[in-house]
Amino acid sequence: EVQLVESGGALVQPGGSLRLSCAASGFTVSSKWMSWVRQAPGKGLEWVSIIYTDGTTYYADSVKGRFTISRDTSKNTLYLQVDSLRAEDTAVYHCARSLTTSSGFMNYFDYWGLGTLVTVSS
Amino acid sequence: EIVLTQSPATLSLSPGERATLSCRAGQSVGSSLGWYQQKPGQAPRLLIYDAFNRATGIPARFSGSGSGTDFTLTISSLEPEDFAVYYCQHRRNWPLTFGGGTKVEIK
Numbered sequence: 001e002v003q004l005v006e007s008g009g010a011l012v013q014p015g016g017s018l019r020l021s022c023a024a025s026g027f028t029v030s031s032k033w034m035s036w037v038r039q040a041p042g043k044g045l046e047w048v049s050i051i052y053t054d055g056t057t058y059y060a061d062s063v064k065g066r067f068t069i070s071r072d073t074s075k076n077t078l079y080l081q082v083d084s085l086r087a088e089d090t091a092v093y094h095c096a097r098s099l100t101t102s103s104g105f106m107n108y109f110d111y112w113g114l115g116t117l118v119t120v121s122s
Numbered sequence: 123e124i125v126l127t128q129s130p131a132t133l134s135l136s137p138g139e140r141a142t143l144s145c146r147a148g149q150s151v152g153s154s155l156g157w158y159q160q161k162p163g164q165a166p167r168l169l170i171y172d173a174f175n176r177a178t179g180i181p182a183r184f185s186g187s188g189s190g191t192d193f194t195l196t197i198s199s200l201e202p203e204d205f206a207v208y209y210c211q212h213r214r215n216w217p218l219t220f221g222g223g224t225k226v227e228i229k
Contacts, residue, residue, distance in 0.1 A: 045158075045166065045209055047218040060217045061123075094165060099177070107213035108156040110177060112165035 002026035002111045004095050009116030016085050020116055022078040022095030030073045033098035033105045036080045038091035039115070048093070049080065050107070063089075085120045092117050124148055126210050126221035134229040141197040143224045145210035150190045154214045157186055157195045160223075161206045169208075170195065200226070 008020040020036070036048040049059045049069040057069050068081040078095050093116055096109035125148040135141055145155065153173040158166040168177040170186035173193060183198040197204055205228050210221040 044223050045160075045211070045220040047211075047220070050218075058216055096165075099168065099171060101171075106171060107218055108168055108171045108177075108211065109158075109166070110168045112167075114165055 002097070004097065004111055004113035006093060006095055006113045006116035009093065009118045011119045011121065012085055013122050014086060014120055016120070017081070017083045018085070018118060020080040020082065020093050020118070022080075022113055024076050024078065024095075024097075027097070028073070029071050029076050029078050032100065033107070034069075034071065034078045035096045035098065035107075035109065036067075036069060036078075037094045037096050037109065037112075038089075039094065040088075040091040043091075046091070050098075051078070053105075082118065085118070087120050090118060090120045123217055124151060124212055124214060124219055126212060126219055128208075128210060128221035128224045130224060131222070132225045132227060134227050135200055136229045137200050137202055139200050141195075141200055141204070141226055143195040143197075143208055143226070145188075145193040145195070145221050147191045147193075147212060151212040151214040153189050154212055155186075155188070155193050156211050156213070157184075158209045158211065158220075159204075159206045160209065166209065197226075 003025045005023045035050040051069045066084045070079045097111040099106045099108045099110040127146045129144045157170040160166040174186045207223045
């Protein structure tokens with residue numbers, strides 16, 4: 001069974017940093033395209049970052065230069081290093097796996113974790 | 123950035139009724155559009171990908187249509203478990219973006 005479990009969220013001051021983790025089971029993180037998607041309290045969904053199987057990464061403009069996506073194959077875990085945090089980064093951060101079809105990978109998300117809450121406030 | 127505009131913001135319907143949700147893209151996304159359902163306290167669930175393909179395990183009462191800039195998610199007969207928020211999302215280019223959501227509530 002595929003499971004994604006996030007951790008690492010916390011209350012942090014503006015300018016602070018965190019490392020978010022997403023422990024995967026039921027599949028190998030390095031064999032799938034993996035993303036982080038966030039949701040501010042009471043708001044909609046915002047895609048944040050993706051890492052491809054070949055290690056290529058992409059970021060939303062709002063986080064480029066401040067957030068870094070990575071993975072650890074030995075731990076089967078996806079990470080998001082979040083630096084220079086701002087109030088507008090306050091959100092639940094979900095990790096999500098990209099859909100695989102007979103045509104290959106597609107940037108839709110078929111498995112999601114419940115998320116970890118990051119609150120940026122002084 | 124491709125902006126996705128969903129309408130209406132809220133849809134008030136009764137169980138058994140038909141729900142029609144709209145997603146309009148600011149520029150063509152071809153058929154590269156999907157739909158998700160999200161219930162309170164839960165992660166989103168993929169319903170439809172590439173405009174009309176149902177994801178694994180999704181009931182046949184959910185259907186998607188459209189291409190270019192105008193897309194529709196139809197729920198043919200609402201079940202009690204279908205009352206939720208629905209989001210569209212494109213994969214045409216970077217960044218991936220989501221619509222603002224349509225809440226389907228019990229009338």
